[in-house]
Amino acid sequence: MEWCQELAGGLLQAAPDAILVMADGGRIVLVNDRAVELYGWSRDELVGTRIETLITDDAKVMLPERQRRLREGRPGPIGAVTTTIRRRDGVEIPVESSVAIVDTPQGRLAVAVVRDLSERARAEQDKARLRAEAHVHRSQRLESLGQLAGGIAHDFNNMLGVIVNYANFVIEEAESPAPDLKAIAADARQVVRAGERGTDLTHQLLAFARREVVRPQILDLNTVIASIEEMLRRSLGEHINLLVRPSAALPAVQADPGQIEQMLVNLAVNARDAMPSGGELVIDTSPHGDRVRLRVSDSGEGMTPEVLERAFDPFFTTKARGEGPGLGLATVYGIVSQAGGEVSIASSPGVGTTVTVLLPVVAPPASSSSPFSSNISDLSGMAPTVAGRGETVLVVEDEAALRDVAGRILSAAGYRVLAAECGAEALQLAAAHDGAIDLLVSDVVMPGMLGKELAERLTGARPQTRVLYMSGYAQPVLHSQGTLDPGVALLEKPFTADDLLSAVRARLDD
Structure with missing residues (x-):
């Protein structure tokens, strides 16, 4: 039977939980390696020790009942309890203790299997913390x-x-x-x-x-800053000293120049408001690894940690009612995010505020003939309004008021206008029209039929018809939803009469 004893010993040592064998109402006679590891005592120290030494005061309350069951109960398991033990270093840890009674020729023994619940307790605490944070x-x-x-x-x-x-x-x-x-x-x-x-x-x-129509270009930030430097100085006033420190060798970035200007103006206005008695505003640029760093630093009042935490929240402002909607920094956050960059703020009361913007570097264009990197044709900055020459324009817009506005503008400029509220009606109008339809001006997102499908069906029947889209959605949104192809002409909503007429004239003359 020696092999049986060896097998029992091997199983005892292989068990993942601590095992203690007790006799005489609680004196330990045998332990495995996991028990030595769990309790922090050596094997020789554990053997001969009474179980009371290893449990906490709270756990000792249950001990008399357990000992009575060990004396009077039948052989077999007597159940499991969740309790706490005390390690040699005094640390108390939660455990689950399962006890079984075993009768042997040498007398009755109690076999306790003790499972460490520390990890489970920590996991539960982490879950509770995450739920609270959520x-x-x-x-x-x-x-x-x-x-x-x-x-x-x-x-x-x-x-x-x-x-x-x-x-x-x-x-x-x-x-x-x-x-x-x-x-x-x-x-x-x-x-x-x-x-x-x-x-x-x-x-x-x-x-x-990040839903605005953007027209990104390959930009030199130094050039953009220089173009609005004088305007910033006038906006700041004579009591604030503006210092611009551009880096001598600055890589190019890709962003909408109008949005970058808007971002700089917003940051400058915030800095001005933080320096009512005057101060210094510094705008500097520098390479920063594979990104370009733009910093706007002021010597103003600074922000408390509570204000700093909510600085990018929309409509959050510390100004008096009516002095600002609280969208300045929220807009900056949206512009930088839309350009694929990051923005952060460092500020302390009485010290000032530094806003740091990091924008990814892009390779300069292969040819300088076209600085635009957007797939959407840029229709801003066109020539002044040019009157129509009797061309027929089909306007498709599901918003009746906007459809009427576009029709009135085009008719007054000398165009012949056909108007429809949806794609199906537009195709019916086109089928019934005997003459040419020179231009389709269509909203992109409409119920029933998208502008893209309408354009494909109309130009399939009338190859000479050109297309101009209108939308208030951003280019990435239109592309991601499959509602617009790259390389098409897009007029941003809302538009003025000059915007519409310039875009129509440019599309017809293209």
């Missing part, structure tokens, strides 16, 4: 969304109030027995100004959400 993050997101919605509602309600009331003034004056044309024009200009403010706010929101 709850906090959800609450913060909901708070930010609520603040965003409230800010949008507040600003747009103000603008809509101006638009509605001044539009009523126009109507009242126009319907009066002796209308004052100057008063009508003045009121109409107020409507236009409110609409422009709404357009600016929309652009800021789209930039923050």
Whole structure:
């Protein structure tokens, strides 16, 4: 039977849990290696020790009942309990202890299998911590969304109030027995100004959400900064000293130049507001590995940790109501993210603030003839408005008011306009039209039929028809959804009469 003893000994040592064999009501007579590791005592120290030495005071409460069951119970398992043990170094750890009674020729023994629950306890604590953090993050997101919605509602309600009331003034004056044309024009200009403010706010929101139509170019940041340096100086005022420190050898980046200018203006305005008594604003650039670093540093009031944590939240502002919508840094974040970069802020009260922007380096273009890297044709900066020459333009737009606006602008400029609210109606109009259709001006995303499908079907039947798309969605969104192909002409919404006529003329003359 020697081999049986060897096998039992091998199984004892191979067990993943600590095993203690006890006699005489709690005196340890045998332990395995895992027990030595778990309790931190040597084998010789454990053997002969009573179990009371290894358990905590809380665990000793259960000991009398366990010992009674060991004396009076039948052989076999008597159950498992979750308790705590004390290591030699005094550390208490949670364990699960399973005990079985074994009768032997030498007397009754108790075999305890002790499983360390520390890892499980830590895992549960980690889960609880993650759940708590997730709850906090959800609450913060909901708070930010609520603040965003409230800010949008507040600003747009103000603008809509101006638009509605001044539009009523126009109507009242126009319907009066002796209308004052100057008063009508003045009121109409107020409507236009409110609409422009709404357009600016929309652009800021789209930039923050990375949904604005962008026209990235290969840029030298130093050139962009130099182009608006004088404007920044005028905006900052004489009490603030602007220092521009461009790097001598700066790699190119790819970004929308208009958005980079907007970012610099936003950061400069924030810095100015943080230095009411004057100070210094430094804009510097430098290579930074495979990225270009742009830093905007001021010597202003700085931010507290609480303010710094929420600096990029939309509509979060420390300014008084009416002094700013709180979209400056949120817009900066959206612009940098859309360009594939990173932005961070370092600030301390009384020390100042430094905003660091990192943009990825791109290879310079092979030819300088076209600096644009976008697949969408750039329709900004075209020649002044050119009147139509009797060409037929098919306008397709599901928003009735915008469709009427485009039709009126084109008709007044000398174009013949066909208008449809959807792709199916546009194809019916085209089939019934005897003459040429020189240009299709279509929204990209419409119910029933996308602008892309409409253009394919129309140009399939009329190969000479050219296409101009309109959209308020960003190029990456349109491409990712498959709603627009690269290399097409796109007019950004909202547009002015000059924007529309310049784009139409350029597309027809292309």
